[in-house]
Amino acid sequence: xxxxxxxxxxxxxxxxxxxxxxxxxxxxxxxxxxxxxxxxxxxxxxxxxxxxxxxxxxxxxxxxxxxxxxxxxxxxxxxxxxxxxxxxxxxxxxxxxxxxxxxxxxxxxxxxxxxxxxxxxxxxxxxxxxxxxxxxxxxxxxxxxxxxxxxxxxxxxxxxxxxxxxxxxxxxxxxxxxxxxxxxxxxxxxxxxxxxxxxxxxxxxxxxxxxxxxxxxxxxxxxxxxxxxxxxxxxxxxxxxxxxxxxxxxxxxxxxxxx
Ligand code: APR
Numbered sequence: 001x002x003x004x005x006x007x008x009x010x011x012x013x014x015x016x017x018x019x020x021x022x023x024x025x026x027x028x029x030x031x032x033x034x035x036x037x038x039x040x041x042x043x044x045x046x047x048x049x050x051x052x053x054x055x056x057x058x059x060x061x062x063x064x065x066x067x068x069x070x071x072x073x074x075x076x077x078x079x080x081x082x083x084x085x086x087x088x089x090x091x092x093x094x095x096x097x098x099x100x101x102x103x104x105x106x107x108x109x110x111x112x113x114x115x116x117x118x119x120x121x122x123x124x125x126x127x128x129x130x131x132x133x134x135x136x137x138x139x140x141x142x143x144x145x146x147x148x149x150x151x152x153x154x155x156x157x158x159x160x161x162x163x164x165x166x167x168x169x170x171x172x173x174x175x176x177x178x179x180x181x182x183x184x185x186x187x188x189x190x191x192x193x194x195x196x197x198x199x200x201x202x203x204x205x206x207x208x209x210x211x212x213x214x215x216x217x218x219x220x221x222x223x224x225x226x227x228x229x230x231x232x233x234x235x236x237x238x239x240x241x242x243x244x245x246x247x248x249x250x251x252x253x254x255x256x257x258x259x
């Protein structure tokens with residue numbers, strides 16, 4: 001075991017309350033592509049170009065094509081050892097809240113898998129960017145379960161709201177849109193209350209989520225980062241564990257008493 005891992009395990013063992021912030025990197029080993037870095041582009045589009053209300057107004061077919069492709073891909077994926085280690089942590093004795101920027105639902109599936117016949121709710125994530133498997137009406141905002149495969153063959157075939165006939169869109173937060181105020185304030189509250197923040201697989205570039213760990217730091221807590229590369233948050237972290245989260249999280253969280 002590396003000295004960094006030993007130190008990180010001591011910090012976890014000593015923590016009274018933990019917040020976890022995850023990003024796309026935690027799902028990379030499940031086969032869900034990240035947004036940035038290697039494999040981060042889809043048909044040479046950047047997420048900042050497609051995941052916007054303007055892109056949807058201009059070209060809903062292309063935006064739906066991207067989301068339909070992602071829904072299909074995610075439906076084939078399963079939680080990995082990183083999701084499961086976090087779910088077991090949150091179901092354990094130290095109060096822990098998982099805050100995720102991911103819309104893929106894999107933390108929720110891990111919570112159910114790890115809980116078995118017991119209550120999964122302590123391990124259910126606060127999803128600050130929404131959920132890709134839900135639709136939201138762009139007119140009346142009603143939310144409904146979304147189809148895994150959307151017919152994007154023409155503008156007329158795109159999904160419509162059963163209540164008001166408005167255009168349905170994925171229930172995710174796009175660039176330029178505000179996050180749900182209650183969800184956001186819950187994320188920052190649990191970050192302030194925590195004395196340890198575990199930041200996993202996020203480039204820490206997209207605000208306001210990237211500031212969640214800073215709330216823990218500002219209230220006197222510490223930060224552990226798990227990522228395959230350094231990020232803008234690394235300088236703030238007490239320990240940076242460099243490597244894939246599917247391997248490092250079980251070693252960090254499951255390996256018995258801290259050294
Ligand atoms: N283990 C740990 N970290 C990994 C792994 C892995 N196996 N693979 C990749 N990473 C790291 C990358 O080094 C990078 O820092 O995951 C991070 C992924 O960064 P992004 O793709 O930018 O994802 P994220 O930070 O979640 O993006 C934030 O941007 O497009 C929006 O709304 C979208 O929620 C998303 C937000």
